[in-house]
Amino acid sequence: MKRDGAAALLRKELEHREDVRFGRLVGKRRPVRAATVSLVLLAGIMAAAVLAWSLVHARALELARARIAATNTVLTLANQANSSFNVADTVLVSLVDKIEVEGWSELNVDRLRTLMAKQMEHLPALQGLFVYDETGRWIATSAGRSYEGRNNADRTYFQYHKHARDRGVHIGSPIVGRTSGVWVVPVSRRIEHPDGRFAGVALATIKIDFYRSIYSSLELGPGGQVMMTLNDGSLLLRSPFDARELGSNIASTPSFFLQAKHDFATRTVEAVIDGKTHILSHARIGAYPVGITLLQDQKAVLAGWRHSAMFACLALLLLIAGLLLLGRRVVRQLDVREQLEGELLSTKAHLETANTALSTMAYIDGLTDLFNRRYYELALQREVGRASRNGTPFAVLMLDIDYFKHYNDRYGHQAGDAALVAVAQAIQRGLRRSGDLAARYGGEEFVVILPDTDLAGAREVAETIRVSVQARALPHADSPLGVVTVSIGMHATIPHDAEDGANVVGQADAALYRAKTAGRNCAAT
Numbered sequence: 001m002k003r004d005g006a007a008a009l010l011r012k013e014l015e016h017r018e019d020v021r022f023g024r025l026v027g028k029r030r031p032v033r034a035a036t037v038s039l040v041l042l043a044g045i046m047a048a049a050v051l052a053w054s055l056v057h058a059r060a061l062e063l064a065r066a067r068i069a070a071t072n073t074v075l076t077l078a079n080q081a082n083s084s085f086n087v088a089d090t091v092l093v094s095l096v097d098k099i100e101v102e103g104w105s106e107l108n109v110d111r112l113r114t115l116m117a118k119q120m121e122h123l124p125a126l127q128g129l130f131v132y133d134e135t136g137r138w139i140a141t142s143a144g145r146s147y148e149g150r151n152n153a154d155r156t157y158f159q160y161h162k163h164a165r166d167r168g169v170h171i172g173s174p175i176v177g178r179t180s181g182v183w184v185v186p187v188s189r190r191i192e193h194p195d196g197r198f199a200g201v202a203l204a205t206i207k208i209d210f211y212r213s214i215y216s217s218l219e220l221g222p223g224g225q226v227m228m229t230l231n232d233g234s235l236l237l238r239s240p241f242d243a244r245e246l247g248s249n250i251a252s253t254p255s256f257f258l259q260a261k262h263d264f265a266t267r268t269v270e271a272v273i274d275g276k277t278h279i280l281s282h283a284r285i286g287a288y289p290v291g292i293t294l295l296q297d298q299k300a301v302l303a304g305w306r307h308s309a310m311f312a313c314l315a316l317l318l319l320i321a322g323l324l325l326l327g328r329r330v331v332r333q334l335d336v337r338e339q340l341e342g343e344l345l346s347t348k349a350h351l352e353t354a355n356t357a358l359s360t361m362a363y364i365d366g367l368t369d370l371f372n373r374r375y376y377e378l379a380l381q382r383e384v385g386r387a388s389r390n391g392t393p394f395a396v397l398m399l400d401i402d403y404f405k406h407y408n409d410r411y412g413h414q415a416g417d418a419a420l421v422a423v424a425q426a427i428q429r430g431l432r433r434s435g436d437l438a439a440r441y442g443g444e445e446f447v448v449i450l451p452d453t454d455l456a457g458a459r460e461v462a463e464t465i466r467v468s469v470q471a472r473a474l475p476h477a478d479s480p481l482g483v484v485t486v487s488i489g490m491h492a493t494i495p496h497d498a499e500d501g502a503n504v505v506g507q508a509d510a511a512l513y514r515a516k517t518a519g520r521n522c523a524a525t
């Protein structure tokens with residue numbers, strides 16, 4: 001094996017190993033880093049998506065719940081209003097019937113008054129019951145007090161019944177009662193003579209406070225309101241309560257004309273009433289021209305949801321911030337680890353290179369670049385062992401430069417060194433097989449081990465080297481041949497043990513002596 005080739009291969013192998021190791025580690029870390037960043041981003045996006053979905057879902061649920069609650073409330077209020085009007089109307093129907101059957105002339109007013117007072121005891125919604133004749137004069141009331149000289153012909157409901165031949169119930173705008181002084185809703189019916197002429201009016205008044213106490217107990221939220229209206233737009237009651245608007249007509253306001261034509265409906269109304277979005281729920285009382293409307297500000301309805309959403313968003317932001325910090329920390333740690341491992345690998349590679357260099361130096365002769373004597377000793381042992389095991393021959397050449405002392409003396413030590421290098425190169429190039437090995441034995445002496453070679457083969461190699469050295473024609477004025485030459489002693493054998501190996505060297509050395517005595521520049525056995 002050629003030393004140069006081995007060193008080059010060794011160096012390449014080291015570089016390759018370093019590249020592979022470093023490349024593998026770096027290659028592994030990059031995906032880990034990318035995966036960490038992706039994981040953090042994915043977790044953040046997923047959390048945001050889940051939160052967004054649940055917030056949208058919760059908002060829809062909240063609105064649906066509010067719509068259902070509004071519908072239920074409006075229907076309940078409509079039922080309650082229907083009952084109160086129904087009660088008042090039932091009483092009126094019986095009063096009108098009694099008066100029309102008995103006729104004014106036969107009518108026992110005292111008994112009528114007692115009857116009215118009794119009915120009042122069981123009807124808490126009513127403020128009072130009244131009967132007027134065709135001139136508006138008070139005939140009987142449930143209050144039972146003196147009403148001499150009183151006349152209600154000026155009231156709207158009286159004028160209505162006087163002029164309209166409508167036998168149905170009439171519900172009027174709220175008025176302040178003349179006996180009670182409180183706000184009431186007038187419910188009235190027309191009384192007729194047997195021939196159909198107008199005979200008077202029966203009136204029941206329902207206390208506004210009866211509705212007001214119920215409406216004001218409702219939780220409508222900021223901006224929420226509930227109102228009872230007649231179909232012509234007259235406002236019977238609105239909560240929050242304001243006495244000044246009782247009886248006013250709101251037919252032209254959006255909250256009235258937005259009411260559905262159906263008996264009841266609940267819907268979302270955007271930016272029509274006051275620029276805000278409202279939930280509007282409306283129900284009509286089937287038998288009477290009255291409707292209940294509930295209006296809620298959607299923003300107020302969603303206040304609870306908004307608070308929860310804010311907290312959830314805040315929590316999400318904290319979570320994302322935490323994830324980012326964690327991700328940043330992991331990536332930084334990966335960077336630090338990567339740097340440290342890089343430094344470690346680089347240091348290790350340097351150490352290995354230095355080790356190789358040291359090992360090389362330990363076995364290589366610094367001047368000639370051939371193996372040194374220490375390596376030669378090891379190689380000799382190895383080859384003797386192998387040859388004795390295989391029963392194959394091996395040969396040893398001992399080489400010595402002729403008249404080298406004179407050369408040094410004439411040309412100087414440096415020139416002597418150069419001659420040593422030139423001879424070493426000639427020896428190295430004279431070797432044919434990869435197993436052949438040349439070493440500097442010491443001073444101007446060299447040794448060559450030729451495994452699996454007999455004496456004939458050894459002679460060929462020896463001659464090749466000798467001729468090659470001479471052919472270099474290094475001038476040597478103090479040599480009879482005029483150029484630098486070498487003498488070679490050689491010996492070949494099939495060794496049986498280590499002693500045989502040592503003997504081969506001794507035999508080669510003796511052959512060298514013979515070559516010297518034979519006149520030098522020759523190979524001897």
Ligand SMILES: Nc1nc2c(ncn2[C@@H]2O[C@H](COP(=O)(O)OP(=O)(O)OP(=O)(O)O)[C@@H](O)[C@H]2O)c(=O)[nH]1
Binds near residue numbers: 401413414415416444
């Ligand atoms: N320049 C140089 N000279 C060396 C080195 N090693 C040994 N020498 C010289 O080699 C010479 C060997 O001389 P000798 O042993 O007398 O042999 P010779 O002069 O070659 O005579 P023969 O071997 O009989 O032909 C000595 O003068 C050593 O100083 C070296 O590394 N460099």
